[in-house]
Amino acid sequence: MADFGDLTNEEVISRYGLDKDGILFLTELLREDLQPKTERKNTITLLQKVKIALRYFASGEIQLNDADIHGISQSSVSRVISQVIHALSRPHIVQTYIKFPKTQQELQDLERQFYGTASFPNVFGVIDGTHVQIQGPTQNKGVYVNRMNYHSINTQVVFDPNDRIIDIVARWPGSVPDSRILRESGVWALMEGGHLPPGDHYLLGDSGYPCERWLLTPYLNPQQGSQTQYNSAHKSTRAKVERGIGQLKGRWGVLHSEIKMNPEKVCKLIVCCGVLHNLCKSRNIPMPLDILHNDHNQPPTIVHSGPQDGLKYRDYVAETYF
Structure with missing residues (x-):
């Protein structure tokens, strides 16, 4: 079960832009690109990557704040955001969701x-x-x-x-x-x-x-x-x-x-x-x-x-x- 703590769906939307089910859906959508290759002790999970990026997209806060919230280094936050941007802007995803x-x-x-x-x-x-x-x-x-x-x-x-x-x-x-x-x-x-x-x-x-x-x-x-x-x-x-x-x-x-x-x-x-x-x-x-x-x-x-x-x-x- 995904870890959203005690947050209500409304609070999740306020923080991440998507609701709980939406975040899980996006996580599966980006799994092929974002799934960690190894499962070391301090590996950032797929769900964590998606939440880190969504938090930045939704809040516009500086990445250091995002690092503090999620307990990882600012350089790791920057790297994760870049990975999510690359995955989410791939042509097959863009063409699936933005259609003329x-x-x-x-x-x-x-x-x-x-x-x-x-x-x-x-x-x-x-x-x-x-x-x-x-x-x-x-x-x-x-x-x-x-x-x-x-x-x-x-x-x-x-x-x-x-x-x-x-x-x-x-x-x-x-x-x-x-x-x-x-x-x-x-x-x-x-x-x-x-x-x-x-x-x-x-x-x-x-x-x-x-x-x-x-x-x-x-x-x-x-x-x-x-x-x-x-x-x-x-x-x-x-x-x-x-x-x-x-x-x-x-x-x-x-x-x-x-x-x-x-x-x-x-x-x-x-x-x-x-x-x-x-x-x-x-x-x-x-x-x-x-x-x-x-x-x-x-x-x-x-x-x-x-x-x-x-x-x-x-x-x-x-x-x-x-």
């Missing part, structure tokens, strides 16, 4: 659910960028400084109507704008390449993105009538992405702190948190009771001013449905 919808049935199910929010048609996802603060790296330090003047990884996230992540891109320095991250992402390649089933299928984004035939943004100066109604429905529907980011960063407090790792490892850590976020959704693990659902690291929106091929599609949607 590609079938007509998957898209229709998501579009029907989004429609119930504010009657915006044919929306299957909402997209935004969020900054994760990092310690200034030793190389190329300047490119990691974002518009709010701190070092970060600018992360693109797409959520479905159930607050699940269907795509995450964590590999760009903080100075890179959302629009460029989108254009060089797999989402852009999928949508521009026509790899989804025929029909109108939309993502919603803010004005930092170009308006495309498949990515609809709000009107900056809407005319009274269909355009203001469009903007109202757009805002209500797109609020899902703000809620999703708030939940992601709320449960995994490390994303709210300055992460003292090299940028490459931070990118893997962000993806790990995305996987764990979706794991919690699939297992109906509630948010910790003391978490505020806010994203305090969101920069002000910079209005995209480049070519916007989807302007006529936006007009069509506004005039047809609103």
